Amino acid sequence: MNIVVLAKLIPDLVEELEIDDSGTALDMTWLRLIINELDDHAIEEAILLKERTGANVTVLAPDIEGVDDILFTAAAKGAERLIKIVGDYESGVNNHALARVLTPVMKDLQPDLILVGVEAHEDLDGSIGPLLAGYLDLPFIGYVASIELEDGKATATKEYPGGLSVEMEVTLPVVLGIQVAEEPPRYVAVSKVRQAMKTAEIEELEAGDFDLAGGPTIDRMYQPEVSEGATIIDGSLDDIADSLIGIFKELGVQ
Amino acid sequence: MTATAAQAPNPSISDTFYTSLFEVDNGERIRACLQCGTCSGVCPFGYLMGFPPGRMIAYLRADRFENVLESDTVWMCVSCYACTAVCPKEIPLTPGLMTRAKEELLLEGNVPTELQDALMNSQRYGNPLGESPRKRAEWTKGLDFDIPTFREAKRPVDVLWFVGDYPSYHPRVQLTTKAMAKILRVLGVDFAILGPEENSDGDSQRLAGERGLFEMLAEKNGKAFGKYEFNEIITSDPHAYNAIKNEYPKLGINFPVQHFTEFVADRIDELKPHLKDIGERRVTYHDPCYLGRANDIYDPPRKLLGAIPGVELVEMTHNRTNSLCCGGGGGGMWLDGFQWEKAHVRLSEWRIQEAVNVDADILAVACPYEPPRFEDAAKMVQGAGRLMVKDIAELLADSLKMEE
Numbered sequence: 001m002n003i004v005v006l007a008k009l010i011p012d013l014v015e016e017l018e019i020d021d022s023g024t025a026l027d028m029t030w031l032r033l034i035i036n037e038l039d040d041h042a043i044e045e046a047i048l049l050k051e052r053t054g055a056n057v058t059v060l061a062p063d064i065e066g067v068d069d070i071l072f073t074a075a076a077k078g079a080e081r082l083i084k085i086v087g088d089y090e091s092g093v094n095n096h097a098l099a100r101v102l103t104p105v106m107k108d109l110q111p112d113l114i115l116v117g118v119e120a121h122e123d124l125d126g127s128i129g130p131l132l133a134g135y136l137d138l139p140f141i142g143y144v145a146s147i148e149l150e151d152g153k154a155t156a157t158k159e160y161p162g163g164l165s166v167e168m169e170v171t172l173p174v175v176l177g178i179q180v181a182e183e184p185p186r187y188v189a190v191s192k193v194r195q196a197m198k199t200a201e202i203e204e205l206e207a208g209d210f211d212l213a214g215g216p217t218i219d220r221m222y223q224p225e226v227s228e229g230a231t232i233i234d235g236s237l238d239d240i241a242d243s244l245i246g247i248f249k250e251l252g253v254q
Numbered sequence: 255m256t257a258t259a260a261q262a263p264n265p266s267i268s269d270t271f272y273t274s275l276f277e278v279d280n281g282e283r284i285r286a287c288l289q290c291g292t293c294s295g296v297c298p299f300g301y302l303m304g305f306p307p308g309r310m311i312a313y314l315r316a317d318r319f320e321n322v323l324e325s326d327t328v329w330m331c332v333s334c335y336a337c338t339a340v341c342p343k344e345i346p347l348t349p350g351l352m353t354r355a356k357e358e359l360l361l362e363g364n365v366p367t368e369l370q371d372a373l374m375n376s377q378r379y380g381n382p383l384g385e386s387p388r389k390r391a392e393w394t395k396g397l398d399f400d401i402p403t404f405r406e407a408k409r410p411v412d413v414l415w416f417v418g419d420y421p422s423y424h425p426r427v428q429l430t431t432k433a434m435a436k437i438l439r440v441l442g443v444d445f446a447i448l449g450p451e452e453n454s455d456g457d458s459q460r461l462a463g464e465r466g467l468f469e470m471l472a473e474k475n476g477k478a479f480g481k482y483e484f485n486e487i488i489t490s491d492p493h494a495y496n497a498i499k500n501e502y503p504k505l506g507i508n509f510p511v512q513h514f515t516e517f518v519a520d521r522i523d524e525l526k527p528h529l530k531d532i533g534e535r536r537v538t539y540h541d542p543c544y545l546g547r548a549n550d551i552y553d554p555p556r557k558l559l560g561a562i563p564g565v566e567l568v569e570m571t572h573n574r575t576n577s578l579c580c581g582g583g584g585g586g587m588w589l590d591g592f593q594w595e596k597a598h599v600r601l602s603e604w605r606i607q608e609a610v611n612v613d614a615d616i617l618a619v620a621c622p623y624e625p626p627r628f629e630d631a632a633k634m635v636q637g638a639g640r641l642m643v644k645d646i647a648e649l650l651a652d653s654l655k656m657e658e
Contacts, residue, residue, distance in 0.1 A: 014379060014386045030388070034378070187370035189360050190377065190466030 001055035001149065003046045004111040006102065006132070007039040007074070009064045010122045017223075024218040025092065035070045038117025044181035045147060046115050047078045053149050056080050058109060062098065064089055068202060069193075075200035076192040082200060087207025094215030095123060099131035101207045106136055111173055113154065118142045118177030125215040129177035139170055142177035268319035271358065278350035286343040287311045293337035293347055298579055298601050299330040299593075307337050307347045310355065328355050329366055330596055333461040333584025335547035339575050348461075348548075348584075356463030356585070365463075372588035373464050376471065380453035382588060385423045391449035393421075393428045394435075401435055403449035410483035412444040416475075416498065416511075418491035419454050420622035426629065427622045433651035434490055434514060440528055440654055441521055445488075451478040455494035457501065457544075462585025469505060472497065476507035490514040490647060492544035492621045493583075499549065513545060515620050515646060519554035522561050529653045531563040537649070538568050538614040540605060540628070541577035542621035555620045558646050562653045570608040578605045582623035602631035610637045617643045 011017060011026060012034035020027040046057045058081035059074040061067050071082040085101065087093075106114065114136075119127045133140035141156045145165070148155040155169050159179055226232075233243045265273075275281045287308070294306035304325040305313060313322055322328065337347040345351070359365065365373075375384035394401040404411065415438070421431040438445055456471035475498075479487070487509050489495050498511040518525065537559055545551045552574050559567050572578045579586075581593065581601035594600070606628060609617040617628055625643050632638040644652075 012378075014384065015388060184367050184370075186363055187360075187365055187373055188363075189464060190470055192361070192466075194466060 001053055001113070002058065002109065002111045003049060003055050003113045003115060004058045004060055004106065004109050005039070005042050005046045005074075005079075006114065006116040006128065007043060007059055007061045007070060008036045008117075008120055008128075009033040009061070009066055009070065010036045010120050013121070019221050019223070024221050026221070028090075033064060033066045036117045036120040038119060038178055038180075040117075040185045041181040042115040042117050042178040043074050043077065043079070044183060044185040045178055047186075048182055049113075049147060049149060050078055055113075055149070058083060058111075060085065060102070060105070060109075062089060062093075062207075063087065063204070068197075071202050072196045072200060073188060073193050075196040076188040077186060082202045084202055084204055085207045086204050087210065092212070093210050094125045094212055095128040095131055096125055096214035097210035097212050099128055099135055100211055102132060103135040105205055106132065112152075113147075113149070113172060114138070114175040115178055116175065118144070118179050124218070127177065129175050133175035136175070138173055138175050140175045140177065141168055141170060143179040144176045145178075145180050146182045147176065266317055266319075267323070268314050268317045271319050271354065272314050275350050275354060278346050278354070280344065280346050281350050283343055283345045284311065284351065287345060288343060290342065292340050292342065296336045296340045296576075298332065298334065298336065298581075298604075299597060302596055303327040303330050305355075307351055310351060322355060323358060323362055323364065326359075326364060326366070327596065328352070328359055329369070329585070329589060329592060331356070331584055332543075332579045332581055332586040332601070333458075334543040334579035336543075336576070336579065339547045352584075353461055353463065356461070357465055358463075360463035366589060366592045368591050369462060369585050369588050372585070373459060373462070373467060376454050376456070376459050376464075376467055380471065380474065381419045381423060382454060382459070383419060383423050387453075388450050390417075390422050390452055391447060393417075393423075393431055394447075396428075397432060397435060399435075399439060402446045403451075404446045404482040404484075405449065405451070407446045411446040412485050413438075413446075413517075414479065414482070414484040414487045414509075415445045415447050416455070416487050416489040416491070416494050417447055417452060418489055418494045418622060420626075421490055422452075424622070424626060426626045430490065430622065430625060430645035430647050433645065433647040436651045436654060437518060437525070437647060441518070441524055446482075446484070448478050451481075453478075455489075455491065455497040457493040457497035458583065458585060458587060460497070460501065461583065462588070468497075468501070472502055472505050472507060476502065476505065479507065479509055485510075487511040488514055488517045490620070490622060490645075492542045492549070493623075496544045496548055513549075513551060513554070513620075515545070515554040515558055516551060518650070519557045522557060525650070526561055529562055529650070532649070532653050533564050535565055535615045536568055536613060537565045537616045537618050538570050538609050538612055539573075539618045539620075539646075540570070540580070540609075540624065541574055542619070542624065543577070543579050543583050545620055546577050547575055555618075555646055558650060559618055562649055564653075565649070568612045568614060570605075570612055570614075572605075572608060578608070580605060580621075580624050580627045582627055587623055600631055600634070602627045603635050606631045606635045606638050606641065609641055610635060614641060616649070617641055618646050618649060619643060620646050 012032040018027040057079040063084040063086045146157045294300040294308045300306040304327040372382040420427040453474040456468040460468035628643040
C-alpha cells in the first residue's frame, strides 16, 4: 500500500498581509510561510493509516522556503519518503499548473491513495485535489474525516454541512481531500526532527515549466475596504464606553 | 538496581531512565531516596498524580517505569520545586526526575493537545502565545518615551532588558512591562531591548519536557546576545532569569543576569526620593517559584515593597520556601484545561484565598504569569472582590506617578 500526501506551504496569517507594487499579488518580502493546516491533517491521517495497515507514506511538496522543515517533520512522524518539486515558483504558480506538473510525478509513484488537504486559503483557482484527480483520471472525494482501508477499497467518511456524515466506498486508487484527521496532528519533539534531518533524505524532482492556463487572471488584489455606514469609535476604554452608552440612550435603550 | 545494570547487554527502560538521572547536577542522590513520601505529600497536585515523585522512584527501583509512561498525570507537575525544597536527601526531583519523566512522555507522544499548541507556537514563532515575532516590541508603542532596540541603538549599552514572552505580548502583563520601563527611565538606566531578535527563554518548555526546543530557543537568544555589547541582562520574568542564569551556561551561553527586583533593590536609595505615599494599603507578596525556591531570591522584592510609602507588608500562611505555586510552571501555563479536567480546582484560587485570609488589599507579584492567573482566580473566590493583583513594578510606578 502506497500513500502519497501532497503538502503545500501557504502564507501564515499571523503576519499582516501586504499587497505588492503591482497591486495584483501578495508582497512576499516579509511573508512567513506555514504548512497548510489541512495538509498537516492529511499527513497525520496518512501516518495513522500507516500505523494501522503498515502502508508506506511518501510526502511531496513544492520546493518553497521552509519546505525542508515540513518534510523532515513528516519524516520524524513516520513518513518513509520525502520529495520536493523544484521549480520557478517566484514568477507565480496556480493550482492548475501545479496539478499538471504533479500528474506525471504521481503516476511514477504509483500510489494507491493520494491524500491532500481539501482546501487552502490561497486556492484562487479551486482546490488542488479535484484538479489532480481529473488529470490522473481518478475518483475524488472531498471533506473526508476518516478512512478505512480494506482489500483494494477505501471507505471514506465525508462530512456535509448541517452535521451530516456519509460513508462512501471507493475502489483504489483514489484522491481524497482531507477535512480533518482522525486525531489532531501530533507534536514531534524538536530532537526527533533534528534526528530526521541527519538521517532522512529529501529527493528532488524538476517541475519543468508551469502552464498557468485555466487559472484566473488577477486584475486587482486589495485589503478589505471599510464600507460607509459604520462608525468606528476611537479612544480610551472609558471614552469608548461613554460613547456607547450615549448611543444606546439615543436609540432609546432603557 | 544499580548504575551498572544499565551497562548490561539489555538494559530495561527503568535502567536507562534511572542512569540518565545521574547526568543532572547531584542526580546520583536519587540512590539515597528514603521513600519517606515527603515530596508526594507537599506536591500541590500529589494527591491526584498516579506517580508523585516518591512513588515514581519506587517504580523505577521495581523496574516498572513503563507504568509511569502510560500515565498522563505526570503532566500535573507544575515544576514548582516544592518537592525538591523539602527532600531530606536533597534529591533534585524537579529538574531531574520530573523533568526527565516529561521528556520521556513527550518522546512517546503522550502529550496533552493544549500543551502541543504552545510548543508548536514556540517552535514556529519563538513565543508560546502564537503571536507574530515581528510584533515583539509592539508594546512600546503606548509609551510617551522611546524604548531603543539594540539594532537601533548601534552602540554599547549598559543593560540588556530581556523582556520575555508574556511581558511582550499579553495585554494584561504589558501593563507591568510599561511600569518597568518607567522605573528604568526614572533611574536613568542605559538600556536597550532585542525586539524581534528576542525569542522565548524556553525554560517552561524545557520543564515541560521539550529539551530540544529549549536548546533551539536558547541558541537563538545566545546568538542575539553575542551580537551586541552590554554589561548585564535584566528581566522581570523569573523563568527567563532561571534559564539565563542556570541553564544557558550549560550550553556555553554565559551572561550575567539579574531579576528586575534585585536590580532595582540595589538602586532603591536612588528611587526612594521619587516614591510618594500611595495611601494605606495592606499588601501581601506571593513568592514566585522560580524566584524563590529555585533561586533563593526572597528579600529584594520585600525590600522594594517596604520602600513604598503607605504599604503595610503582611505575609500569607505559605511564604518564602513553602510558597504556593500559581499553577503556571513547568507547562502548567498551557495546561489549564487539562488541570481543570483532572483536579476541578485551581492552584491560583488557593493562593487568592490565602491573600483574602490575611485581609490584604493588594496581592503583589513578581512573575509575568501571575497577574492574569491571579486576577482570573480572584473572580472565582468569595471575598476577593476588592483584592487587587499588582506586579511590584506596577506598585512602584503607581508610587512614582503620584509625583507628577
